[in-house]
Amino acid sequence: MTLLVVGSDRVDAGKTTFSTGLVARTTAVGFKPxxxxxxxxxxxxxxxxxxxxxxxxxxxxxxxxxxxxxxxxxxxxxxxxxxxxxxxxxxxxxxxxxxxxxxxxxxxxxxxxxxxxxxxxxxxxxxxxxxxxxxxxxxxxxxxxxxxxxxxxxxxIEATDRAVVESYSDVARPVQGIDPDAVAVVDPGRARIFDGSRFIKACSVASGAEGSFHGQLEERVSSVIDLADPVDTVTLPPLTSEQRHDSDTVATEYGDAYDALLAVADEW
Structure with a gap:
């Protein structure tokens, strides 16, 4: 199972907090390409x-x-x-x-x-x-x-039984060649859940219009989500600094979003 976490804002979207809680929830290995x-x-x-x-x-x-x-x-x-x-x-x-x-x-x-x-x-x-x-x-x-x-x-990542891949900035696909089972697009206050194959297909379509960025072809999340509809949208509660840095606490507080993501990935 591979789960991809991306953000639609360049900074402070909450990707790392969401990813660390997801790692704790699934006992997956987290990756930051x-x-x-x-x-x-x-x-x-x-x-x-x-x-x-x-x-x-x-x-x-x-x-x-x-x-x-x-x-x-x-x-x-x-x-x-x-x-x-x-x-x-x-x-x-x-x-x-x-x-x-x-x-x-x-x-x-x-x-x-x-x-x-x-x-x-x-x-x-x-x-x-x-x-x-x-x-x-x-x-x-x-x-x-x-x-x-x-x-x-x-x-x-492909060889790992359970992997959580966190993107950077507002890039939709941080590494080529992986096929996520489900994707979470994280913004302050919400997570939009996408089917992995549909999201990657939208990335491929978007790449034709994006162009080069510092030597790498990178699709922006805003362009990709215009081409695919989320399966679900889940509210994320605000967390204190102490809560954000405790992955087990995040796993509990964001439980509904993780349930929705894992349902799309057809896990648990």
Whole structure:
């Protein structure tokens, strides 16, 4: 069984809270194929990760903690991007911020146009890092490093008996090649439940009109849900910060939404 969790808002949709509770409810392994965080705005998360000799975000850490066994966040999150606020648009055209580095599997990719923090150079294994100074170079490296890392993760997801896959930003399909049994589109206050095969078919239709985004073809959730109707819509109650960080509590509070999702997946 593979369950996909996506959000229609770029930030703060509630995907990770929903995903960790779903992992607790189903005893599934949680996966976060791609993620990113900001050196300035998520500095505590940045410091925590690099002092362990890696780079990942709190979403991957929370999912790994909620999953059975002893998983490292990098085990479930093969591709991570680190940003920093900046004047202008930077290498990737993102207004107000610049990309510092990527981790793709064990390979690091550095932006030659950015000033990397000393702490990153001190703690991260960057001796074999690839340095890029154009979008074209980055796209070539993504073909060599990002795509194989995500392909390998997709194979792990397919081989996992119960998997919960959390997307990032408002991207509808975070990794190619997986066939979710059911999909939850999470917004503040609600979860819309979709049949997995219909959702993926809508992704394929939407991809024809979306175009390239930083070297990868990515369908936005808003475009996909215009092409498919939800099977069910369930209200999500507001949770306190303490409740959100306790996956067992989330599993209870969001029980109705999980029941609806598992019914579409034809499980339990």
């Amino acid at each position: 791609r993620a990113g965080n900001d050196y300035w705005y998520h500095h505590d998360d940045y410091r925590s990760a690099i002092e362990q000799g890696g780079i990942y975000g709190k979403d991957a850490r929370r999912l790994a903690k909620a999953s059975p066994g002893s998983l490292d966040p990098a085990d479930i999150n093969p591709v991570h991007r680190l940003w920093r606020p900046a004047d202008g648009s930077g290498l990737l055209g993102q207004e107000g911020r610049e990309f510092l580095l990527d981790r793709a599997g064990e390979q690091y990719i550095l932006n030659a146009q950015a000033d990397l923090p000393d702490s990153a150079r001190e703690h991260l294994p960057l001796s074999d890092a690839v340095v890029v100074d154009s979008v074209g170079q980055l796209n070539q490296v993504m073909e060599r490093a990002h795509v194989p890392a995500l392909t390998a993760l997709g194979q792990s």
